[in-house]
Amino acid sequence: MVDFLNALVALSNFVLIPAIAYGSQLALGALGVTLIYGILRFSNFAHGDTMAFGAMITVLITWWMQSVGINLGPLPTALLALPFGILGCMALVLFTDRVVYKFYREQKAKPVILVIVSMGVMFIMNGLVRFIIGPGDQKFADGERFLISAREFKQLTGLREGLAIKTTQCLTVVVAIICVALLFWFLNKTRTGKSMRAYSDNEDLALLSGINPERVVMYTWLIVATLATVAGVLYGLDKTFKPFIYFQLLLPIFASAIVGGLGNPLGAIAGGFVIAFSEVTVTYAWKKVLKYLLPENLEPSSLVQLLSTDYKFAVSFVILLIVLLFKPTGLFKGKSV
Amino acid sequence: MSEPFLIGDTMTGGYGKGPDILHDCTIAVNPGEIAVIVGPNGAGKSTAMKAVFGMLDVRSGSVRLDGEDITKLSPQARVVKGMGFVPQTNNIFTSMTVEENLEMGAFIRTDDFSDTLEQVYHLFPILKDKRYQAAGELSGGQRQQVAVGRALMTQPKVLMLDEPTAGVSPIVMDELFDRIIEVSRTGLPILMVEQNAKQALEIADKGYVLVQGANAYTGTGKELLADPEVRKSFLGG
Amino acid sequence: MIVVEDVHKHFGGFHAVDGASLEIAEGTITGLIGPNGAGKTTLFNVIAGVLPPTSGKVTMAGEDITGLPPHTLFHKGLLRTFQIAHEFSSMTCRENLMMVPGAQSGEALWNTWFGRKRIADEERALKAKADEVLEFLTIEHLADHKAGQVSGGQKKLLELGRTMMVDAKIVFLDEVGAGVNRTLLMTIGDTIMRLNKERGYTFVVIEHDMDFIGKICGPVICMAEGKVLAEGSLAEIKANEQVIEAYLGTGLKNKEKLEQA
Amino acid sequence: MSEMMKNTALFALVAALILITGFYQSWNSAIFILNMGLISAVMAIGVNLQWGFAGLFNVGIMGFVALGGLAVVLIAEVPTPGAWTSGGVGVIMALILGAMTIVAATVLNKMIQPGRSRTLIMLAILIGGFFLFRAVFDPAVSGIEKINPAAQGNIGGLGLPVLLAWPAGGLLAAGAAWLIGKTALGLRSDYLAIATLGIAEIIIAVMKNEDWLARGVKNVIGLPRPLPNEIDLQNDPGFVESAASLGLDPVTASTLYVKLGYSVLFTVVLLVLLWMAQMALKSPWGRMMRAIRDNEVAARAMGKDVTKRHLQIFVLGSAICGVAGAMMTTLDGQLTPGTYQPLRFTFLIWVMVIVGGSGNNFGAVLGAMLIWFLWVQVEPMGLFFMELITSGMADDSDLKKHLIDSAAHMRLLTMGVILLLVLRFSPRGLIPEK
Amino acid sequence: GGHAKEVKLGIIFGFTGPIESLTPPMAAAAEMAMKEVTDSGLLLDAATVTPIRADSTCIDSGAATSAAERLITSDGINGLVGGDCSGVTGAILSNVALPNGMLMISPSATSPALSTAEDNGLFFRTAPSDARQGVVMTEILMEQGVKEVALTYTNNDYGKGLADSFQQAFEAAGGTITITAAHEDGKADYSAEVGALAAAGGEKLVIAGYVDQGGSGVMRAALDSGAFDTFHFPDGMYGAKLENDFGDEIDGSTGQLPGTDSPGADTIKAMGEANGFDGTSSFVSESYDAAALIMLAMQAANSKDPADYKGKVMDVANAPGEKIYPGELAKALQILKDGGEIDYVGATAVELIGGGESAGNYRQYEIKDGKITTVQFR
């Protein structure tokens, strides 16, 4: 029994909890990507850098707050700074939309043109963030790091295996759930939300229903800015803030959005978890877990690892491919242009 | 003759920077009236409807609603002024439910529209049965009913329909025309493009024949039906 | 010519075609009618290989063609047009026709580099043929127009024209009439009858316009709810109670209101 | 005709940019930019074939380019002594075993009726095959990797002339593309994109981690070249003499000589491919491809085997990218799998194609040359802008110091600005499809 | 070689791209050395040394070669500090430096393959060879009685080379490596790696990576999940970040980096502080030394032409001669001017061996109360 608990705890600690937290981080990013795809109909390459920008503003404000002694006790101060980050990010994306995307929307440019345009925007935001805060790692997390640390858990339960739950992991999961719920409620129940869905479904007809397309676009960007900043800050709190990593996040985020079904918020969540779990589980070495579960004479001598971690990205992409082969537009029937 | 309720007056215009498609085309409709536009394919019927609704540039001429010049207004603004339009194609939100489609019709309304919803359901009972179904899963005729219902939800002062009966079976077509008559008899002006021209002209108070973007014949429905030239060239004999 | 035996096509739990059996005789123009959602287009798609049937069998001249892909059926002489015109919008009308014939040597990459003479000869012949068809359809003035920019009815003519570029055996026409001007539709009808007589094409025509059906069709089949409801001449069909109830209706009820006003 | 004029002017502009580089920086820089531009143009033709002609959204260019690079090592490297006896045979055996497992699984999958028993049999075959494969593969690999790991530890190449590696790179990429196409081409638009992106990442992962193949992240350097060494030329009295007669010093003369040699080789490849692509585009084949891109369903109904054609053009386009990859690795003289990054090898190529004008071969070539030029030259441009901006500021101001320090990031920023400007003034690309 | 009032040195690092966060202080350190020399007024005929930066992007050989081409054939530099990542360094070396006879000293390219590259005596590096470090690391761990470790390395030539050499040495000495898992730099998440490492277990986790890159990420995840709480750090993991970001969380961890019991490293740290950059960041000391060596060799050869001074690099770097530490470049220049000999020790105890590689002494340290504390020198 104790052995079973130990195995369970080990599995949770090294597979389940990290994968859930990482999955939520991806999901939050993928929500933004999927929303833009669903409503504005292009894959936004600048999303990673939008996340970096929002997070950067938050970091700067957090530093200021820390320097004047404002804090949230056990929670990270960054949560207080978050609204300002969101506002800053909103200003940036609205400005970008005005001077860049609007033109192509009016031209009814093909999605692939918008994709390349968003790459241009990505380069510019990329430079902007680095000008302001530099390319390096920035530390801004504070407050209580753990809800429960591995050591405390061991003392508490007397088990051999520890279980660590970080505040930020917990925050990420909670926020991701709240965001999805809110987004769902917003899109399906509110008037504005419905008008956004209508616009994404049939732009011309939306016009004929008296929906102002520019407002829809504006709301979309506002929500995207919020999601991006929240995702960026939570990621930064949990791991680290470093502009280049936000760019690198783009790939798994896109993978999540697509495997879940583009344009579908639920899909983004599901996709995030598929990617996260496939990265973490397939290369996991089961030795430790099996050691607890199997009788002594059957204990494995090798690591019981399907594939080495060298291949973790390859594996997550293989799983993505398999999903797509069976569900060609993602788990939740996404859109396709 | 007094000024009609809605008139697209000597409109000339085309798509984007392209050539003119409409040439001094005039169409008008009055309350309680059904006006039908017929003509060969590519004559500019849909274009004329879109011009009246502000979806393309009118280079000369004007559009007036209830005496007011609305030539420069955006389509959304015209919706607010009380115009309802059902386009020829892509006229429903396929991924939304029937009820949401109707709600989108009432988007500009701030008052309680549950009454109107009931009226629409009363008019098209089949929609009430399918209210929670995605509109994209409906059959052709039902889709057209959703499209018309959506336009009615605005409580428009004038209703414009572009080929509402294309591809629907005879029984549904009759049903639709019945509804259109019903609606029109409540005093709502209806402007309609039809290829099922014989049936349409039978219920029309006024008919326009458009050829190459210009008015070719104008008259009451009966007159046009009776005109052998019109019958031969545009109504299939 | 074509025999459809107990074909079923299910989408999830929905039975779009639910045990349809019918036979198309060679050399006829057969009308296929039925209420919206009866499964007519779906049945076409099953016969033409666009959708695999859930069960059932389709044979053509005795040969089992169930589930063969569309391009294979094309080469067997089975052609179809689409309910919504499927033109190649960025190509000219002439190109729309010239692309049709199979077995063009210029479709092999190798020849595009090393068989240029042969291609040039073939192209000349093809162009002549395409122009002939365009003239036949009275749209020769549109030869160099982009197909995406001609009007709805002209696109429908183009659909029909494509079937004339090769020697088809059987042609399936899906609602050639929807949105097409009635006068033009009658011209299309004449064309269909000419092709039927002069070239021996067999036609199956889906249409909601009874005048048109009456003008060109011999046998008429009425489908409803995925099954064949009635078969016979148009007159027989028109007299069928079930068909009237499900499909034809009894005319306008609000006529009186009209008169009152 | 004015369109012709405009296009000529655009090409002249790019030529002028390169000439200006020659006059104001150095001819070595200019010709190197030209060479890389030519390679990029070949890649762009490959991508344009897939996207512009057939509407296939391939975002796995990087993988095919890398495979082309791998071919250079496998063809031109000298064989590693003892590698074949100590493991090479085993590796080949293992690969054959692996392939057989998959073939067996696919065949059985077709033969047996669906159901639980099929699932079990399939699983048994796949898992059994996997372990069998590992049992043969692992010892063979460690055998090879043991041979002088610091400098070799890989299977080596065939020692053939390096120019042969170019077509071989194309073939290798084509083979991979065929496999990928067979499985993934059923996917549409962005779903195909992410699938190809993933496959490219998988290819790179294999190249990074399978040291026995081409040393993985330990890199292979000093690959054979098709042209003489500059040093050898500098030591060749005949060459020095003829350089002197042209008024050039030996170093400049030798470096220019070699670079121009590459230019000639690359230009030949580019022209041949461009001619082939143009001929194909203007033929019935091109018409068929455009029809398929315009409307797949209708093309199918008109007797065109869309699946087969998609596969054909996917393989062709990828093969061209493979050739370009081989050319690039030859020019670099080394294979470094760690340097394959999607931004550089996939998305930049896409930028080239779209900016140039997709669907138009000349557009793709123009876009490639222009964007590559900018990619390299925005760095000094960015610095220049930055100095301009800060010139008014006090020398010791913190802001100025900060900005000058960040000048490196002007590179991508400038790239972004130029990209947006170009697309603003010609949203369909510089030479759009007619 | 002619004398002129200006000496131009190129600095080619990846200012954008994966290691963009490492390169600014590296460049700053190299420029600091140049400024030190310029200010001394002692190089050649009181020449000023002008640095010219160029972006190697770390990953794009084409762009890097172009940039180097521009530095050498257009800007006319007299020596090149760089490149950084081994891939682009190899490309620059064989395609530009070698044909143009340009000397380059790389502070960070550690690939063993570069040792055998054809270089005409033009290529040097101040980063130490991996082979020796593996042995030193083994000695340190064995002395602590650590017999079983898990190993993770950054998946590039540096990490892989170091991991190989360490594995060989450690297993030869009777130790066990429970697992060898690669990690990629700049990725978003390292749970998978840590999961596998934890399952394999071991007394310590050896991280052959970079402290400013994935190395920190792995360490953070390992600490947070309680998988490991002591580590061993090779040179790439040394940096102020260990103290700033981890501190006493990693008490008991050990590491080594090239260095003698000289004040070199501390001097660089102080000099960095004065100049506004982090002197302990990876490869900063190596960059300073690379720039210094080029200038000292010029002085020794009394020429700024690489063909003349390439032979002097070894001379100034190695004994015999007066030992030279960072900040003492003026003194060194004077000695050389007077015809004396120097042994440049610099910040990293540079000792060049055949093939232009650095073979060095190592400083062994331990984290105590959140501070890096030197234990001994080897």
Ligand SMILES: Nc1ncnc2c1ncn2[C@@H]1O[C@H](COP(=O)(O)OP(=O)(O)OP(=O)(O)O)[C@@H](O)[C@H]1O
């Ligand atoms: N979006 C568009 N851009 C450019 N030209 C267009 C566009 N839509 C239609 N046209 C052109 O305008 C002309 C009139 O088209 P319109 O759609 O108004 O015809 P219509 O009378 O409604 O025909 P149908 O009965 O086939 O619907 C046609 O020649 C058509 O080619």
Ligand SMILES: Nc1ncnc2c1ncn2[C@@H]1O[C@H](COP(=O)(O)OP(=O)(O)OP(=O)(O)O)[C@@H](O)[C@H]1O
């Ligand atoms: N892909 C699909 N998924 C689910 N249901 C479908 C699909 N395609 C068709 N259906 C359903 O199958 C039924 C038959 O459709 P079909 O298009 O064959 O009708 P039809 O007889 O051609 O009607 P119409 O006269 O309106 O063209 C319809 O109720 C439709 O909703």
Ligand SMILES: [Mg+2]
């Ligand atoms: Mg119309």
Ligand SMILES: [Mg+2]
């Ligand atoms: Mg149908």
